[in-house]
Amino acid sequence: MNLKDTIVALATPAGAGAIAVIRVSGTDAVSIVAPLFRAKSKKDLANEPSHTLHLGNIVDEKRILDEVLVSIFHGPRSYTGENTIEISCHGSPYIQQEIIQLLVRKGCRSAEAGEFTLRSFLNGKMDLSQAEAVADLISSENQASHQLAMQQMRGGFSNEIKKLREELLNFASLIELELDFAEEDVEFANRDQFSQLVMRIQKVLQKLVDSFSVGNVIKNGIPVAIVGEPNVGKSTLLNALLNEERAIVSEIAGTTRDTIEDEISIGGIGFRFIDTAGIRETEDVVESIGIKRTFEKISQAQVVLYLFDTSRLRHPEINTEVHPTRHPELVSRSNSSKESAGPTLEQVKVEIGKIRNQFPQKPLLILANKIDQLTDKEVDFLRSQVSDLMSISAKTGEGVEELQNKLLEFVNTGELRNNNTIVTNSRHYNALLQALEEINKVQEGLNANLSGDLLAIDIRQALYHFGEITGEITNDDLLGNIFANFCIGK
Template identity: 50%
Template sequence: MLDQSTICAISTSPGIGAIAVIRLSGSEAITIADKIFKSPKQGKTLAVQKANTIHFGQIIQNNDVIDEVVISLFKAPHSFTGENSVEIACHGSTYIQQKILEVLIENGARLAMPGEFTQRAFLNGKMDLSQAEAVADVISSSNAAAHKLAINQMRGGFSKEIGALRDQLLHFTAMVELELDFAEEEVEFADRKELRNLTERIELLLRKLKDSFQLGNAIKKGIPIAIVGETNVGKSTLLNALLNEDKAIVSDIHGTTRDVIEDVVNIHGTAFRFFDTAGIRDTDDHIENLGIERSYSKLELATVVLLVVDTENPYPIIEQRIRKIRERVSENQTLIIVANKIDSGLGKTIQLLEVLELTDNEKMVFIAAKQKENLDKLIDFMIHSVNFDAASQQDIIVTNARHYEILKNAHEAILRVLNGLDMQISGDFLAQDIRECLHYLGEITGEISTDEVLGHIFASFCIGK
């Protein structure tokens, strides 16, 4: 149930700044603000002012001026939360921020819980649950692609897609269940051929949405890139060059990197999550072997695999390593063969690598990591190795793990409907599976939700949002 109390919180980042914003929302928000706000020129209370207006004045406590502020006034239902809302822009002193909060609480407000402003927006019908979750994604977006997807979801792109699916299913489940009332007459209201066509379309779309999570999660958290290769081929040097810092230890000693070094960097608006792995070689060192096993595990999780080879080595050695890594790279991954040390490499090795036959999911680039030569070409390959076309064409990309789990369940339910149609089972069993699919889709938008689910979702928000 919607809490009717008036809530307040600091909405700007913690600490000292030029300006801070304190939010107030609830039925008594304007009344409470009037108790502590004094405008030297207007003389009117905020309650009689027009909505969506800005007012300059002072925050007063016991006739003492706390700060000069600017107040933005919003009246229900035309506000973010759908309630009466006030936003106080004050100076960024932590003392001033806390003092204004103290005065608001003294006059009847209470401190907001994490995400409570957005939760009220959802409960008041200003947005559905998937849009509310997208608010947190917008705030936490760390690259252009993640920001674009979050904005699209916040504007309701994902919700419209799910809503359209539910509307189509609702029509047919109503027809199927109507048949149950006339079971003795053997009347068929739901055309089975039309139902199959619809179910196949929905199955295809649910599968497409479910499968898009791999791309969406990569965009949101950073595209996973594993840097693999033998010892001393320049993997750590390459990582340091890409990160533009000395993150990994560089040494001529074999086996320096014994564990996976991980870091995220934003390059040209795209986040990449790099894994510098232990050098792959035959060794009796138990600790180093553990690191090599982790190298292979990270390789399996990566969207892009950078296989670094040393052009100072004879071609047969390099060709053998390429063959072994190819066996571990799936068709859904991109393998970029990074021929390193071209400044000092063997001419014959480089010539043979230049004519190496590559598959559709393979690229090759020649670099000198230490001198950062051709690094821009490697970065270009990495960016284009991920299919951003889906995101750029405004297709719906799933980025939320909760949505992904629900879509998996909905997809399984719709597959049971298709199987039931093939087996020509009775309408009551079909209706049960259709209702189950509807239930899962409703969980995404919040049409079906529980306090436990809502509490878990909004607890991850910052206070003041």
């Protein structure tokens, strides 16, 4: 792309709406738009000061395209640092395209994805990490991800990195100076002070690296798999969590043959719930594929909810056959076979054990469903038999709020509440890891009393990785990859 061109793009979503905003940026932005605009005040747009609004018509020769409101921003006091015009027109797709095509005919070029923000970065209006935060802010879907994007866009993360880089650069300069006086054997950089600085940088970098595990799930949402045997209430639980009829609920076992996913915000954190196919032995080819996908989703999830139906348990202390008035429909069914009455409590515990053994690192919540059909004594018995058991009723909603609070405990929101810097970008995370590796080498070199020229090599590499984050060191390929993910018009 030619960054000297004057560019134009629709800055609001495509489609019909009350209004649309067309953004123009570049050296010739005002001179291109001014002849096409007839102000109600009769003023010439080319002579108007920055940060002013003007009502009038956009005209193509003698044809009026629309009555619009034009905003003027003279560089460098604009988003891009260049002369910028924003045209607020009526939201007809026809009007939008007529105005954009007119501007292109008069000398503008259609903007590439993220080109406005790219120009903002290149013109020094923001650093690279702040520019990336713009995309995160646009895509934020919950309070936590919005808060992190705002913090990064305001420079919280980049300021911390710049401060570390500046301090390291000062010592690096002194060590480089020592190399110029190698024959005199002088020492300009105090090794004790430098060692203290390196240890402090190590501590900050490690904290930032560790924060990525929290930042990544906050940014992308926490996947939660709902698993269990067929017809135990998994789809009902998904609907209860989402507070809508998202999944089909049926008494027929094996209704869910593929995964169903949806996301909600709990306490400002995004959770992506995945309703999976019931786990059981089956000869149905389609259902078998669904069960295979269930285990794939368990491996991808960060939290697993194992659900079982308490009303169908075959156990002396919890047996539907002794409650004919409470479960008449299950009594007649249980007379035909033991299997139809559901598994024993021991079989449930075996299934729980299998999941724990197969996925030992994943948090597993055991949910006893349909407690509205059990007595308090029966619920207490279940809790005595299964550790860390939570009792719920997906149908009535009992225990669902407690489940949501439990899920929040798996997210370390302390740093978020304290407004600490949290890393959410994988590019930043990789650069921090590499910077930490180089800083560790510097520390090892100091401990081994290595010469300044050897220390300088590792310091330069650490500074390079710091610069990668803020964009002080970059290349066209990196910029292309970053801004290609932006929307057109931003």
